[in-house]
Each structure stands twice: as C-alpha cells, then as structure tokens.
Amino acid sequence: MKQRAYNFNAGPSALPLAVLEKAQKEFVDFQGTGMSVMELSHRSAAYEEVHNQAIARLRSLLSIPDQYEVLFLQGGASLQFSMIPMNFLSSGQKAGYITTGSWSEKAFKEAELFGEPYHIASSKENHYRDIPALSELTFNEQDAYIHLTSNNTIYGTQWKEFPQTENVPLIADMSSDILSRPIDVSQFGLIYAGAQKNLGPAGVTVVIIHKDLLEKANAEVPTMLKYSTHAKTNSLFHTPPTFGIYMLGEVLRWVEEQGGLDVISQKNEKKANIIYDTIDHSNGFYYGHAEKDSRSLMNITFRLGSEELEKKFLAEAKEAGFVGLNGHRSVGGCRASAYNAVPREACEALSEFMVEFQRKNS
Incomplete structure (x- = not known):
C-alpha cells in the first residue's frame, strides 16, 4: 500500500487507520448479514445495535448524565446555527453570544432571524487572536441561552475552561474539539458537533441536550427541526446517515482502545x-x-x-x-x-x- 499522507486537513480530516481498515473488511459483508452497513434497513436489529452502541460509547466516554439526550442529526453545525434559535429563542427574547471567530459570527447572524442576540464579548477587534477572560464576562439571567464556540478552526484559538452561566443554559459548538479532552457535560444545556473532525466522517451531527431544555422549546417549529422529534424516536424518525453513524461508533471504540x-x-x-x-x-x-x-x-x-x-x-x-x-x-x-x-x-x-x-x- 502507498504510504499514507501526512493529513493535516481541517475537516473532513484524518480518520484512524485501524478504523478505516476494519470498515474495509466489513464493507461488503457486515457481521455475516451479506450486506454492507449502507444496505441495512435502519429499522433492522443489526443496524439498531450499531446505532445504540454508538450512543452508549459516546455517553461513556464523555460521562454524559442520564438527564441528557444524545441525538444523531444531519445538516452539520451550520444547521444548528438556525435550529438553536428556532427552538429556544422567540421574537423579543435575547440570547448572549460570545463571538471568537467566523463560525460563532455565523451562528449570531442566524439568531438575528428569530430574536435579539447580542454580543457578551467578542475578540474581533484583536483579529480573533484570543479567548475572552472569564472574569470579563457578565450574564443576564433573563437570556434564553448563552452561546460560544469551544474551538476556532480558522484562527486557532480554544477555550481552556468554560464560563459558569448559572441558570442560563450554556450552548456550545464543539465541532472541532469534541472528544479531544474530558469535559463536564453538566455545565451545558446543549452541545453540538459536526462529526468530521474527531468523531467520524462528514454527514453526522451529534447533539447532546438537557431534557429540561427540551421541555422549554418553542412549539411552532417544523417537525424535522424540533429536537423533541428526534429525542422521542432515538434519532430514527427518518432514515439516519447509517454508514456515518457506524463509522462514528468505530471511532469511539478506537478512542476507548487508546485509553x-x-x-x-x-x-x-x-x-x-x-x-x-x-x-x-x-x-x-x-x-x-x-x-x-x-x-x-x-x-x-x-x-x-x-x-x-x-x-x-x-x-x-x-x-x-x-x-x-x-x-x-x-x-x-x-x-x-x-x-x-x-x-x-x-x-x-x-x-x-x-x-x-x-x-x-x-
């Protein structure tokens, strides 16, 4: 085999070689089914085991408390920029955004379509070279939520610790550093991440959401864009990206094997x-x-x-x-x-x- 490239792509990014080799072996015949994972019905017992094992592994690795739902969605983090305010922000309501790069700025712009987002802090004047000091941040208890991006792929900055927002739900885009270090999930109301950095191939979006936040969601939201739709159906309301979830589960297994x-x-x-x-x-x-x-x-x-x-x-x-x-x-x-x-x-x-x-x- 040709020597593999030194892959420093920002995303889609490198996948563990062991995972790729296992997927290669199982590509045509997954566990004796005579079919590829991509050919299995998402209602079949063989696929449901893949699906549920991936959720269980993610819960274990991140120590996700029972009061959180784990969802596998589509549309990447970019759809979450809209889904979050659509579900949790109403006209006249405010939400605080800490903008530390291009992706958090894009999330802010989407929120403007639904309510009144405002900047709690921004590192734009410093060309996004730093993360605001926690001591500089103040929060409004009336805010619907606080939003931040944990790691900034474009500018190369990362939150080392996260703010305590008390009773205001903290929402984090962790697309580019989820699974790279231990985190305290209980600090957050919602965590979302596109898979294509540390979780697996592009096409799967992981959402970890507190059940209390689910109950506060706006009712008049299209069915497919309601978090509750996917929480009630174990992310099987419609056909999920089955091969991507299979690969995500194998990446999680690999992380376990690394320690x-x-x-x-x-x-x-x-x-x-x-x-x-x-x-x-x-x-x-x-x-x-x-x-x-x-x-x-x-x-x-x-x-x-x-x-x-x-x-x-x-x-x-x-x-x-x-x-x-x-x-x-x-x-x-x-x-x-x-x-x-x-x-x-x-x-x-x-x-x-x-x-x-x-x-x-x-």
Whole structure:
C-alpha cells in the first residue's frame, strides 16, 4: 500500500487507520448479514445495535448524565446555527453570544432571524487572536441561552475552561474539539458537533441536550427541526446517515482502545507542542496567530515573513507528502490541524520539515 499522507486537513480530516481498515473488511459483508452497513434497513436489529452502541460509547466516554439526550442529526453545525434559535429563542427574547471567530459570527447572524442576540464579548477587534477572560464576562439571567464556540478552526484559538452561566443554559459548538479532552457535560444545556473532525466522517451531527431544555422549546417549529422529534424516536424518525453513524461508533471504540479521553488529551497536548515549540524556537521565521494562552491544541495557525515565502513553504510541503497545511481561504497563512487521529509521527515529520525549510530559506 502507498504510504499514507501526512493529513493535516481541517475537516473532513484524518480518520484512524485501524478504523478505516476494519470498515474495509466489513464493507461488503457486515457481521455475516451479506450486506454492507449502507444496505441495512435502519429499522433492522443489526443496524439498531450499531446505532445504540454508538450512543452508549459516546455517553461513556464523555460521562454524559442520564438527564441528557444524545441525538444523531444531519445538516452539520451550520444547521444548528438556525435550529438553536428556532427552538429556544422567540421574537423579543435575547440570547448572549460570545463571538471568537467566523463560525460563532455565523451562528449570531442566524439568531438575528428569530430574536435579539447580542454580543457578551467578542475578540474581533484583536483579529480573533484570543479567548475572552472569564472574569470579563457578565450574564443576564433573563437570556434564553448563552452561546460560544469551544474551538476556532480558522484562527486557532480554544477555550481552556468554560464560563459558569448559572441558570442560563450554556450552548456550545464543539465541532472541532469534541472528544479531544474530558469535559463536564453538566455545565451545558446543549452541545453540538459536526462529526468530521474527531468523531467520524462528514454527514453526522451529534447533539447532546438537557431534557429540561427540551421541555422549554418553542412549539411552532417544523417537525424535522424540533429536537423533541428526534429525542422521542432515538434519532430514527427518518432514515439516519447509517454508514456515518457506524463509522462514528468505530471511532469511539478506537478512542476507548487508546485509553479514553485522559490519554487522548495528553497525546493531543504533546502533538501540538511539537509544532508550537518549532514555531517558538524559530526566532520569528514562523509566528503564530493566536495568543499563547488561547492556543488551540487542534488547529495550529501560523504565518511566515511574506506571502511569497508561504507559497513556497506550502508547495514544498505538498511535495513532501503533507496535506491540508493551507490556512483557511478567508485568512490565508498556514494551519496544521492535529486532531485525534493525526499520529504523533506526522507532527514530528512536520516539525523536521519546518526546521529544514527555515535552514534553507534564512
């Protein structure tokens, strides 16, 4: 087999090789059914076991309390930007948004269609280089909810701890760092995440929602866009993305085999630090976008001295087998996304390439 690429794509991103190989073996005949998972009825016992095991594994890994529902939806995080205010924000109601990047800004704009969102804090004036200090945040007890994005793929910043919002539900878009570290789910009213970073292939959206919040949802919402519709039917109201859920379940099994989130978190910190240390010891040849105390362990963003030099760096990196190092099209620069499935060896290889490139171009 051809050597696999050093995959630093921001999403869809690297999947564990062991999971891909298992899926390959089961692709045509899943557990003796004579069919692929993609061919199974979503009402069949064989698929329901896949479905329920994936939910159980996610509950176990994230220590999700019983008072939360786990849903498998579609439409990505972008649909959640609309579903959340559609279900929980009414005309004249306010919701607080902490905007730390492009995705949280997009969520804010969707909320404007349904109620009165406002900015609790924003790092826009600092070009989204940092996460607001918890001490700077104040909350209105009358707000319908508070919304934040836990990790910013474009700018490379990440919340290290989350605000205590008391009786106001805290809602978090965790698309790009869910399952990368332990979290206290009980701090949140709702967590949502597109699968294509750490959970599995694109096409599945995970929602973890407190049952109390479900009961407060607006009644006049289209059936398919009600969280309650999916909670009542175990996410089987209509045909779910069955193969994506199967893959998600296998990724969760792989995380268990690695030792769980404590071990995964330690590995992620070590991987990211390999690249950050290279940046920090380059005497300014490379420089990071994010402030050091806000740096993401998932998305490492950096620049070089000129756009010409960046183009040369990216071209030579591509020739050397590195994929996905281009920064987001809206900001340029470089970005290495070191999600769970990116092996330490890929980060070490990138560090070595960066050091050698600096040597040749200084």
